[in-house]
Amino acid sequence: MGINPHRNTILLAVTSPLSWVFYQGLVGHLRTVGFQPTLLSSPGANLTTTAEQEGVPSIAIPMEREIAPMQDLISLGNLYRTIRQTCPQVIDAGTPKAGLLAGLAGWIARVPCRIYSLNGLRMETATGLKRSVLWLTEWVTCACSSRVLCISPSLRDRAVALKITPREKTVVLAKGGCGVDLERFARKNPLSAEAKTLRHQFGIPDGAPVIGFVGRFVKDKGIRQLVEAFIILRKTHPELHLLLLGNFETGNPVERDVRRFIESNAAVIRPGFVSDTAPFYVLMNVLALPTYREGFPQVALEAQASGVPVVTTTATGAVDSLIDGVTGMLVPAGDSDRLAAAIGKILDDPELGSRMGTAGREWMERDFRATTIWETKAHFYRELISEKASTSRFRWQHAGKRAFDLCFSLLALIVLSPLLLMVALLVRWFLGAPILFRQERPGFGAKIFTCLKFRTMTDARDSKGELLPDSRRLTVLGHFLRSSSVDELPELINVIRGEMSLVGPRPLLPQYVERYTPEQMRRHQVKPGITGWAQINGRNHLDWNQKFALDLWYVDHQSFWLDLRILAKTAWRVLRCEGIAQPGHTTMPEFLGVKAEREEGNA
Secondary structure, eight states: OOOOOOTTEEEEEOSSGGGGGGGTTHHHHHHHTTOEEEEEESSOHHHHHHHHHHTOOEEEOOOOSSOOHHHHHHHHHHHHHHHHHHOOSEEEEOSHHHHHHHHHHHHHTTOSEEEEEEOOOGGGGOOHHHHHHHHHHHHHHHHTOSEEEESSHHHHHHHHHTTSSOGGGEEOOTTSSOOBOTTTTOOOOTTSHHHHHHHHHHTOOTTOOEEEEESOBBGGGTHHHHHHHHHHHHTTOTTOEEEEESOBOSSSBOOHHHHHHHHHOTTEEEEEOOSOOGGGGGGOSEEEEOOSOOSOOHHHHHHHHTTOOEEEESSTTGGGSSOBTTTEEEEOTTOHHHHHHHHHHHHHOHHHHHHHHHHHHHHHHHHOBHHHHHHHHHHHHHHHHHHHHHHHHHHHHHHHHHHHHHHHHHHHHHHHHHHHHHHHHHHHHHTOSOSEEEEEEEOGGGOEEEEEEEOOBOOOBOTTSOBOOHHHHBOHHHHHHHHTTGGGTTHHHHHHHTSOEEESSOOOOGGGGGGOOTTGGGGGGSOOEEEOTTGGGTGGGSOHHHHHHHHHHHHHHOOHHHHHHHHHHHHHHHHHTOSOSOTTOSSOOOOOOHHHHHHHHHO
């Protein structure tokens, strides 16, 4: 048996405690709307601080960001034990390693709702064996997840194109991103006392243009292209400064010559890693993010909320983070010249930069308010919890229905075997071979199966070799078999095979499937039945619209007790021979589709 999850408990997992900066506000919001979040990551001051600020518990489990097989196995074991102890209803893992390990542990522990928040694909810029390993880990992570929550539309498209996960498993909330705190990142006056103080602090002359960058100093962020564009622009803008917020990293490091330039050039300002980037946007004329890959760059949202135009690339994720030509500009990844040209255009036209800044702020206010994104995510959690609870109930209901179908059908075949043998002999004597009539019918999910019945018609043909009408081929024996419904008893074999159920919508002809409306198509959400709700409420005396309405009512209200009621009423109606055919027809007339039915009704 799986764990018994506590109601509305959510385990939020990331690899590094530094990632909790992206969860600020969300965790507290989830708590205030009725959820019970717990934070889990590698140990660090950010984990403890964030948990205290948001008023939630935290769990520290060491996890390596890079591939480390032995340490990963230890972390997996620790995660499994923690999940068994805490019994969360939802696990939402937001970084690749945490997604893999927490997803696996949650799958093994049978946590009902397992979410992988896909915030980027490291494999996009990897090559060789490493790319294959990263692809495999992403695939496993998605396979272990109930939903893959993609942070941007282009990331979703990329993940599907790379066959990491099927599209139907993916979700994008609103327009993507984590939202932005519009009060914290408010539009600032570049001539304010605050701006002058910061310029003086970092030695930036008044009026000197500034290109800003926020992020890790690694190859994938396009640091080389940023430096090369800066060198190009310094030729026409000698007072230009480059403000870099962040630090160098050992993983995916920048080239030595790029690092030397950054460390030695006086026009490159490096405050290092800062816990609050909001005050620094007032210094920037433009934010440059020449990234090679992203999920959805938060810094682009922060800059636009602060009224700063953004230049970024057409890379995955980044392409969704601005409105090209309106709130900023998009350039190809890896193209230093195009990057310099786009930045230069904004620097040379302050009016353009101001318009873009205003448009960016308005876009953030309209579509990226943090509180709206938080509520959307809370709604997503609620829907998934409800869906899983409903699925669990359906699974048990389906298992019970299947067990009843199997037991009843086997017993019926045994009890009715003398009758079945006698009917088979009569059909063989009066109608010839074959004894059984086989016809393809669409079943559950509209999957085709072969439906079995006793033959009721001859193969009589006219002079042209064409079959005679049904009324002329239906024999006295065939009429009796139909009126008593004995002709349908071989369908018990279909029930034993799992192709049909005792109770459900009757299986119709395959050509009808393409004529159904989306609503009518819902009749295939359950297995077809030997009898059904329509059969005890008129059978072939009903027109097609009435039959479909009754079929769909059953789909929405099916239960064990309803099935027993239908079976009991079926036995009574069979004894009374009611509703066998529609007046004027030996069998039901052909279903021609909604449009044809309407035209016929108006004729």
